[in-house]
Amino acid sequence: MQRFHNPPAGDLGLIAYTSNRGGSYDIWLYDLSTGVSNQITSGLAESFSVPFWSPNSKRVAFVGKNGILYVVELVDGVIARIDQFVDGLGVYLDWSPDSKKLAYTKQNDIILYNITTHQAKRVNQPGATDVQWFPSGGELLFQAPDSSGVSQLFYIQDDGSGKRQITQNTGGAFNNVRLSPDGSYVLYTTPGVSISIIYTIEISTGNVFEVKGGPLAKNYFPVWSPDSTRIAYSTTAFEDVGYFSLVKVTGRQGEDDRIRAISDCYATPVTWSPDGRKIAYLSGCDNQGIASEMWLFDVLHPVPVQLTEGDFITALQWSPKPICLSKNAYINPVYNVQFDYPSHWQKVTDQRYEGPDGFFQISAISSEETIFEVCQNEAFHQLLPYGSEPRIIHTQIQEQEACFIFPSKDQPPEMRGQAAVIIRYPNPVEIEGATYNYFILWADQGHINEISSTLTFLV
Numbered sequence: 292m293q294r295f296h297n298p299p300a301g302d303l304g305l306i307a308y309t310s311n312r313g314g315s316y317d318i319w320l321y322d323l324s325t326g327v328s329n330q331i332t333s334g335l336a337e338s339f340s341v342p343f344w345s346p347n348s349k350r351v352a353f354v355g356k357n358g359i360l361y362v363v364e365l366v367d368g369v370i371a372r373i374d375q376f377v378d379g380l381g382v383y384l385d386w387s388p389d390s391k392k393l394a395y396t397k398q399n400d401i402i403l404y405n406i407t408t409h410q411a412k413r414v415n416q417p418g419a420t421d422v423q424w425f426p427s428g429g430e431l432l433f434q435a436p437d438s439s440g441v442s443q444l445f446y447i448q449d450d451g452s453g454k455r456q457i458t459q460n461t462g463g464a465f466n467n468v469r470l471s472p473d474g475s476y477v478l479y480t481t482p483g484v485s486i487s488i489i490y491t492i493e494i495s496t497g498n499v500f501e502v503k504g505g506p507l508a509k510n511y512f513p514v515w516s517p518d519s520t521r522i523a524y525s526t527t528a529f530e531d532v533g534y535f536s537l538v539k540v541t542g543r544q545g546e547d548d549r550i551r552a553i554s555d556c557y558a559t560p561v562t563w564s565p566d567g568r569k570i571a572y573l574s575g576c577d578n579q580g581i582a583s584e585m586w587l588f589d590v591l592h593p594v595p596v597q598l599t600e601g602d603f604i605t606a607l608q609w610s611p612k613p614i615c616l617s618k619n620a621y622i623n624p625v626y627n628v629q630f631d632y633p634s635h636w637q638k639v640t641d642q643r644y645e646g647p648d649g650f651f652q653i654s655a656i657s658s659e660e661t662i663f664e665v666c667q668n669e670a671f672h673q674l675l676p677y678g679s680e681p682r683i684i685h686t687q688i689q690e691q692e693a694c695f696i697f698p699s700k701d702q703p704p705e706m707r708g709q710a711a712v713i714i715r716y717p718n719p720v721e722i723e724g725a726t727y728n729y730f731i732l733w734a735d736q737g738h739i740n741e742i743s744s745t746l747t748f749l750v
Contacts, residue, residue: 312602
């Protein structure tokens with residue numbers, strides 16, 4: 292695992308990027324909380340590879356060498372080969388809202404691949420591109436030619452039923468189609484590469500809006516802000532020094548179109564931070580137009596901050612959630628446990644730590660009942676902290692009887708997605724004169740498995 296250090300930006304989250312800094316092109320993760328980069332693949336990517344984050348920020352998908360589609364599990368580093376394309380250049384991947392499925396097009400089919408079951412569903416749609424999920428997770432948007440061969444946008448159910456045309460285009464091709472995170476707008480570029488103009492469509496009305504863009508009508512890499520209200524993009528400009536690009540931000544109807552940063556590259560991909568406050572982009576291009584620097588700026592105070600330099604970088608994407616790779620060790624001799632937790636979480640009490648993306652809290656249970664009874668009592672507490680239909684999964688941790696408790700959909704929102712793991716102590720512990728047989732850890736659903744996988748008893 293290769294690493295390099297730069298002054299950290301003090302932000303949260305990870306930026307996945309494609310770079311040759313290890314000698315060959317691979318996918319790397321830049322940790323904004325530490326300024327450290329970690330290489331997560333070895334010789335699998337190409338210069339055209341683009342990392343696509345799952346919504347829960349636990350997986351990264353990309354198309355790499357020999358057109359192979361890979362998925363990297365960040366928790367354990369496992370890399371799965373999913374599919375293969377004749378030409379991997381320009382393949383667009385989109386994760387389902389629950390982070391379990393990948394949608395993409397291949398050989399006139401829409402493919403919906405379930406990462407958990409490893410089963411693929413095919414929906415025949417000749418000429419389809421840019422397939423992506425609506426926020427509900429049951430419907431899809433895609434581009435395809437109509438019966439006259441004109442590029443249109445279509446809606447379809449994920450089982451292939453209910454296909455419906457949602458545009459009446461009579462102009463050029465819809466390229467780089469991107470659905471807003473809230474599913475209310477679509478952006479696209481047209482007609483091609485040498486001339487590329489950004490438009491948005493309000494789905495409910497069909498109203499079309501043009502983004503003014505730059506002076507040369509070369510507008511590239513448009514991407515929605517997390518709250519669906521703004522679009523960041525790169526527009527090419529030319530002066531005596533040659534071509535360069537402007538990083539601009541505009542409203543979803545083309546309003547308030549402003550320059551926020553300048554890159555010396557002909558064009559640069561851009562990516563938003565999870566909170567929509569910052570944008571990262573590339574610069575430092577050589578004579579071949581390949582970038583060697585990563586920068587970011589605050590949208591409200593656009594002063595660029597350099598993150599990396601020195602090696603080629605061709606793509607980047609910020610994690611949807613404010614996660615980080617760095618961990619701290621939590622050691623509590625009173626409760627006889629040790630485990631790792633995200634380093635940016637802050638101490639609330641000796642037993643509870645919190646961060647913007649999660650929390651944990653520990654305690655112990657004094658009971659002579661079986662693990663099944665203890666888990667049942669916790670899951671179905673009279674206050675319903677896990678909702679009305681929690682799931683109990685029995686397992687073993689550190690060779691001890693254990694169970695996980697996961698909340699149902701009607702869990703009160705103030706519980707912050709609380710889940711729990713209960714483990715029988717190898718030997719009962721004495722705390723303030725009382726004897727305890729079980730250890731219990733509460734944490735948000737997004738971290739319960741990750742934290743418990745590092746848990747060990749001290750004695």
